[in-house]
Amino acid sequence: MRALDLDRLKTLLTIAELGSFVAASRALHLAPPTVSLHVAELEARVGTRLLLRTRGRVAPTGAGAVLAERARRLLADADDALDAVRRHAEGRAGRVRLGASTGAIAHLLPRALESIGRSHPGIDVRVEVLTSEASMARLAEGTLEVGLVALPQPSRPGLRVRPWRRDPVVAFVPAAWPRPRHATPAWLAARPLILNDAGTRLSRQTAEWFAAAGLRPQARIELNYNDAIRSLVGAGYGAALLPHEATAPQPDPRVAIVPLRPALWRPLGIACRAGEAEPAVGVVLDALRTIGRA
Numbered sequence: 001m002r003a004l005d006l007d008r009l010k011t012l013l014t015i016a017e018l019g020s021f022v023a024a025s026r027a028l029h030l031a032p033p034t035v036s037l038h039v040a041e042l043e044a045r046v047g048t049r050l051l052l053r054t055r056g057r058v059a060p061t062g063a064g065a066v067l068a069e070r071a072r073r074l075l076a077d078a079d080d081a082l083d084a085v086r087r088h089a090e091g092r093a094g095r096v097r098l099g100a101s102t103g104a105i106a107h108l109l110p111r112a113l114e115s116i117g118r119s120h121p122g123i124d125v126r127v128e129v130l131t132s133e134a135s136m137a138r139l140a141e142g143t144l145e146v147g148l149v150a151l152p153q154p155s156r157p158g159l160r161v162r163p164w165r166r167d168p169v170v171a172f173v174p175a176a177w178p179r180p181r182h183a184t185p186a187w188l189a190a191r192p193l194i195l196n197d198a199g200t201r202l203s204r205q206t207a208e209w210f211a212a213a214g215l216r217p218q219a220r221i222e223l224n225y226n227d228a229i230r231s232l233v234g235a236g237y238g239a240a241l242l243p244h245e246a247t248a249p250q251p252d253p254r255v256a257i258v259p260l261r262p263a264l265w266r267p268l269g270i271a272c273r274a275g276e277a278e279p280a281v282g283v284v285l286d287a288l289r290t291i292g293r294a
Contacts, residue, residue: 094280
C-alpha cells in the first residue's frame with residue numbers, strides 16, 4: 001500500500017481552507033491542472049470523494065474534512081521534524097555526552113557549561129564522572145562524544161586527543177602545620193598523606209614524583225574525590241597533592257597551599273572522535289578550548 005504524499009495532503013488542506021481550486025493553485029504556486037491532479041490522486045488513493053462544489057465554493061466532504069484535519073497535524077509534525085533537524089545541523093540543538101574527572105567537573109567544566117547554556121540553550125550536555133581510561137574506551141565504542149583526559153594518552157584508531165591545559169600540582173596542607181616555602185618529596189613523605197586512589201593518572205604522577213627522590217610513602221587514605229580530600233586536609237587529617245587551577249576558588253582557610261619542588265604539572269587533553277565533529281559537539285569543543293586558554 002502506497003503512503004500518502006505530503007504535497008498532495010497540503011494541496012487538499014489548502015483547498016479546504018481557501019474554498020477554491022484557483023486560490024489554492026495561487027497560494028501553492030502550482031498550475032491549476034496540477035492541483036486537480038493532486039486531488040484526483042488522493043481520491044483514488046482513499047477510494048472516496050474528498051471535495052464537493054457547493055454554491056460556487058469548494059468544501060470538503062465528511063471524509064475530506066477528516067483527512068484535511070489529519071493532514072494539518074501531519075504537516076505540522078513534518079515542519080517540526082525539519083526544524084529540529086535544522087537546529088541540529090546548525091549546532092543550535094543536540095545532545096553531547098561528556099566524560100571528565102571530578103576535579104575537572106568541580107572547577108573547570110562549570111564555566112564551559114555556563115557559556116554553552118547562554119549561547120546555545122538547545123544543546124544538552126550530559127556529564128559523566130569517568131577516569132581518563134574509561135572516557136577513552138567510551139569514545140572508542142561510540143557512547144561518548146567528548147572526554148577530558150589526563151595526558152599523555154596512547155593513540156587509538158579513530159580518536160583524536162589534543163592538549164587542553166596544564167595546571168600545577170601543589171601540596172594542600174593543614175594551615176596549622178609549620179611548613180616550608182616549598183614542599184619537597186622528603187618533607188611530604190614524613191607526614192600523613194591523603195592521596196588519589198591508585199586507579200587515577202594523578203596517583204601515578206605523584207608516585208613517580210616521590211619515586212624520583214627514592215621515596216615510596218604510604219597514604220593514610222586514598223580517595224578519588226578532590227573536594228572530599230580538601231575537606232580532610234582542612235580537618236587536619238593529612239596533606240594532599242592536587243592540581244590547582246588558577247580560576248579555582250580559594251580553599252578553606254584551614255588549608256594552606258604550598259608549591260612543590262621539584263614542580264609537578266597535571267596536563268589535560270580534549271579527546272573526541274577523529275574527523276569533522278557534529279555541530280553541537282563543535283560548540284562544546286569551542287567552549288572548552290576557551291576555558292583552556294584561561
